Amino acid sequence: MKYFFLLLTFLFMACSKEEGYGRFNLKDGQEVELLVDHKYGAIGDVPLLLPYNEASELPLSSFTGRKPGYNYKIKARMSAYKGPIMMDGGPGHSLIFNGIISEERYLGDESFRLSLVRSVVPGPNLVILRKEGEKFIHWLETGDEIELTYKDPLIGSKLEEIWQFNKENFLYNNNRSPLPSKWRSITATVTHDQENFGRAYLIADLNFME
Numbered sequence: 001m002k003y004f005f006l007l008l009t010f011l012f013m014a015c016s017k018e019e020g021y022g023r024f025n026l027k028d029g030q031e032v033e034l035l036v037d038h039k040y041g042a043i044g045d046v047p048l049l050l051p052y053n054e055a056s057e058l059p060l061s062s063f064t065g066r067k068p069g070y071n072y073k074i075k076a077r078m079s080a081y082k083g084p085i086m087m088d089g090g091p092g093h094s095l096i097f098n099g100i101i102s103e104e105r106y107l108g109d110e111s112f113r114l115s116l117v118r119s120v121v122p123g124p125n126l127v128i129l130r131k132e133g134e135k136f137i138h139w140l141e142t143g144d145e146i147e148l149t150y151k152d153p154l155i156g157s158k159l160e161e162i163w164q165f166n167k168e169n170f171l172y173n174n175n176r177s178p179l180p181s182k183w184r185s186i187t188a189t190v191t192h193d194q195e196n197f198g199r200a201y202l203i204a205d206l207n208f209m210e
Helices: 002-016 153-170
Strands: 031-036 068-080 094-105 112-115 117-119 125-127 131-134 135-139 145-151 186-190 200-209
Touching: 031 094, 125 153, 131 153, 145 153, 153 200
Parallel strands: 145 200
Antiparallel strands: 031 068, 068 094, 112 186, 117 125, 131 135, 135 145, 186 200
8 A cells, every 4th residue: 555655646746747838837738729819920919828818928830721800719739849959949839720619700990010021040131022913912920921902102112112122132143142121120000901801911001110
C-alpha cells in the first residue's frame, strides 16, 4: 500500500510539473475555443481565448477558410514547438485550427487599421502591395489576399505612388538587391467594402511615415 501511495504522489507531481504555454499556461495538445473577429489582417488582429475573452498571446495557424468581414467561434489545439531555435525566431508554439463552431457576418461599419509595411527577416522592410490591372492587392501574413479600394482620387494616387516604387524595386536581376521601403510605415484606415464584401477593404485614409 505504501508503494501505491508513493506511485500516486509521483504521478501527481509529474502532472503538476507539465509545462504550460502562453499567458494562460495551456498544455500541449489541449483543446480550446477562440473568438476570431471580422478584421482579418488588421493591426491587433489576435484571437481571443474563451471564456476569458482575452488574447492568448499565441498565434493561430491553419485557419485557411477564414474570410474578412465574418466573426467566428472556433476550436483549436495547443501545439508546442520543441525543435531548434531559428535565426528569425522560426516556428514557435501555436494554436492550430480544429474546426468552426459558428460563423456570422459582421453588420457594422467600424473602421480599423491595416499596416502595409512588413518586416521580412532576414531582409529589408517592404510595402506589401501590387497592382493587377486597375486593382490594388495587399497580401496578408497568412498568404491570403485582399483588394484595397478607394473613393477619394487622392488615395488612389497615393496607392499608385506606392506601386510605382514597388514595381521598380522588384524588377531586379542577380546583380541588384531589392531596396527597402522608403516609408517606415504606411497605415491604412479601412472599412469593409460593401460592394465587394469579404474580398475588399475600402480605404478612408493613408498615413505615411518616412
